Amino acid sequence: MSFGGKYAPFVIGAYAISAVMFLWMVIDTLLRARSARKTLEALEAERRGAGDAP
Amino acid sequence: MSGLGVLLRRELSLTWGAGGGPLLSVGFLIAATVLFPLSLGSAAQILGAVAAGLVWVLLALASLLSLERLFARDFEDGALDIIALGPLPLEASCAVKCLAAWLTNGAPLALASPLAAVALGEPVGAVPLIVLTAALGSLAFVFVGGIGAALSLVSRGGALLQTLIVLPLLIPPVIFGAAAVFAWTHGLAWTPGLALLAAYALAAIGLGPIAMAGACRNALG
Amino acid sequence: MISGFANPHRFMSFSRWAAPTLALIAAALLALGLWLGLSAPPDYQQGETVRIMFVHVPAAWTAMLAYLCLGGASFASLVFRHAVADAAASAAAPLGAAFTAAALITGSLWGKPMWGTWWAWGDSRLVSVLVLFLLFVGYIALRASIEDEGKAARAAEILALVGLINLPVIKFSVDWWNTLHQGESIFRAGGPLIAPVYLIPLMLTGAGYSAAFAALWLTRTRMEVRRRRSLGLALRAAR
Numbered sequence: 001m002s003f004g005g006k007y008a009p010f011v012i013g014a015y016a017i018s019a020v021m022f023l024w025m026v027i028d029t030l031l032r033a034r035s036a037r038k039t040l041e042a043l044e045a046e047r048r049g050a051g052d053a054p
Numbered sequence: 055m056s057g058l059g060v061l062l063r064r065e066l067s068l069t070w071g072a073g074g075g076p077l078l079s080v081g082f083l084i085a086a087t088v089l090f091p092l093s094l095g096s097a098a099q100i101l102g103a104v105a106a107g108l109v110w111v112l113l114a115l116a117s118l119l120s121l122e123r124l125f126a127r128d129f130e131d132g133a134l135d136i137i138a139l140g141p142l143p144l145e146a147s148c149a150v151k152c153l154a155a156w157l158t159n160g161a162p163l164a165l166a167s168p169l170a171a172v173a174l175g176e177p178v179g180a181v182p183l184i185v186l187t188a189a190l191g192s193l194a195f196v197f198v199g200g201i202g203a204a205l206s207l208v209s210r211g212g213a214l215l216q217t218l219i220v221l222p223l224l225i226p227p228v229i230f231g232a233a234a235v236f237a238w239t240h241g242l243a244w245t246p247g248l249a250l251l252a253a254y255a256l257a258a259i260g261l262g263p264i265a266m267a268g269a270c271r272n273a274l275g
Numbered sequence: 276m277i278s279g280f281a282n283p284h285r286f287m288s289f290s291r292w293a294a295p296t297l298a299l300i301a302a303a304l305l306a307l308g309l310w311l312g313l314s315a316p317p318d319y320q321q322g323e324t325v326r327i328m329f330v331h332v333p334a335a336w337t338a339m340l341a342y343l344c345l346g347g348a349s350f351a352s353l354v355f356r357h358a359v360a361d362a363a364a365s366a367a368a369p370l371g372a373a374f375t376a377a378a379l380i381t382g383s384l385w386g387k388p389m390w391g392t393w394w395a396w397g398d399s400r401l402v403s404v405l406v407l408f409l410l411f412v413g414y415i416a417l418r419a420s421i422e423d424e425g426k427a428a429r430a431a432e433i434l435a436l437v438g439l440i441n442l443p444v445i446k447f448s449v450d451w452w453n454t455l456h457q458g459e460s461i462f463r464a465g466g467p468l469i470a471p472v473y474l475i476p477l478m479l480t481g482a483g484y485s486a487a488f489a490a491l492w493l494t495r496t497r498m499e500v501r502r503r504r505s506l507g508l509a510l511r512a513a514r
Contacts, residue, residue, distance in 0.1 A: 007323055007324045010324055010385070010388055011323050011324060011326050011327055011384075013384050014327040014331065014381040014384040014385065015327075015330055017377060017384075018334065018377050018381060021334075021373050021376065021377040022487070024373065025370060025373050025491055026491065028369075029370075029491050029495050030494070032498050033494050033497060033498040033501075036499075036501040036505065037501055039501070039502075039505045040501045040502075040504055040508075043505050043508040044508065046512065047511075047512065050512070201433075201437060205417065205433060205434055206417075208423065208426040209420040209421045209430070210420045210421070210422070211417070215420055218409075218412070218416060219414075219416070219417055221409070222406050222410055222413065222441075222445065223437065223438070223441045223445075225406065225445050225448060225449070226441075226444050226445055226447075226448035229448040229449070229451070229452045230448065233452060233455055236455075237455070242455075254444070265436075265437050268429075268433050269429075269430060269433050272426055272429040272430055273426070
């Protein structure tokens with residue numbers, strides 16, 4: 001495995017930015033997915049609770 | 055046909071009468087052209103090399119800016135509702151609006167563009183081709199820019215958003231038109247660029263109104 | 276099968292197992308592809324920088340794939356009024372923008388050692404990716420600027436389809452411009468033929484990026500479906 005040579009900063013930079021991009025996408029997607037699920041569960045619980053008393 | 059004529063006459067009187075019409079867009083073109091020698095320096099070689107492309111970019115921007123109120127005015131005072139419910143298909147009405155916008159702003163810009171081009175160093179012999187390509191190009195700009203104007207009816211974004219969503223779509227006509235003029239001044243074949251530009255303009259005229267009508271219905275519905 | 280996804284419940288139960296599975300597949304493909312790519316010998320001409328190909332080319336491919344998905348979902352939403360389709364369209368846009376930005380930055384980092392400039396307007400593929408970025412940004416900006424969800428969906432569909440139809444024309448015009456200004460395009464990233472020792476890692480990382488996009492897209496679409504349902508519930512509760 002070699003990253004070396006005088007162009008190492010370019011290669012490392014390219015891999016670093018790709019990793020950052022992946023991390024952002026994964027974290028942002030998972031966080032939003034979790035918050036959407038929690039919000040929906042809360043609203044559905046409310047609706048079920050309210051539904052008991054028409 | 056008379057319905058189209060009535061609408062066209064109405065559009066022309068509104069756009070021409072409201073605040074200067076062609077004078078405004080041509081004025082913008084000239085004012086913007088002046089900025090380039092002032093910012094680039096007056097070296098003739100530099101200006102001459104970029105003149106064709108610069109004029110095309112300015113033509114696109116001037117056309118887009120003049121389209122900002124293409125649908126907004128009628129949308130706000132309810133006239134668009136009436137037009138949509140009227141006897142003409144909404145696609146045809148949109149096409150007529152664009153035609154009126156072109157006659158008011160696009161065609162005068164096309165006639166004025168040689169002024170800008172020659173001032174920046176294009177050879178005078180290129181003028182007929184410049185006018186022809188500018189006329190076709192401004193048709194394309196109006197019929198594609200109108201899509202942006204119609205889409206932004208429901209949006210809070212202003213002219214900048216309208217222009218942003220449409221500018222990438224205008225890359226082909228800008229390339230074809232500028233290339234045709236560039237080819238002419240360098241003794242290369244200029245007919246391919248012109249033909250591609252004409253084809254694009256025709257496609258824009260045919261397909262643009264469909265998207266515009268869809269966007270207007272979305273705003274009205 | 277496509278109409279099966281129109282049903283939100285079926286989509287949700289499908290994506291529940293499909294998304295994690297694709298994520299695992301993606302991780303495996305990426306790990307293998309990068310390991311092979313990083314242990315391959317350096318290129319005769321490009322030296323070590325050839326390894327940037329393994330993160331640049333897949334990013335560009337996936338950016339294109341994302342736009343096709345955006346367009347396809349927008350088409351389904353406009354024509355068939357699939358409930359899930361609009362959610363899928365709005366989910367694809369930020370992912371596409373991220374892959375496109377990565378493709379542009381890695382492309383610039385690859386170009387500097389190769390051609391000596393940070394950006395080469397003569398590389399029509401790179402310019403096309405830049406245009407793709409503008410298309411994603413425009414789509415996201417338009418959606419963000421419209422309050423009404425329904426109207427935002429319809430307007431965004433139109434923009435996406437107009438962009439999709441124009442994309443081949445834009446690509447063609449940029450290529451055409453290059454042959455005029457440069458003669459034969461010399462900017463062929465990676466050379467006209469890619470040596471087999473690089474081809475396999477490239478295919479692997481390419482597949483890995485695509486699988487990752489698919490996993491992320493499914494997850495984000497689930498998020499959008501839930502968000503829309505929450506909005507509906509909240510509106511009803513407010514009455």
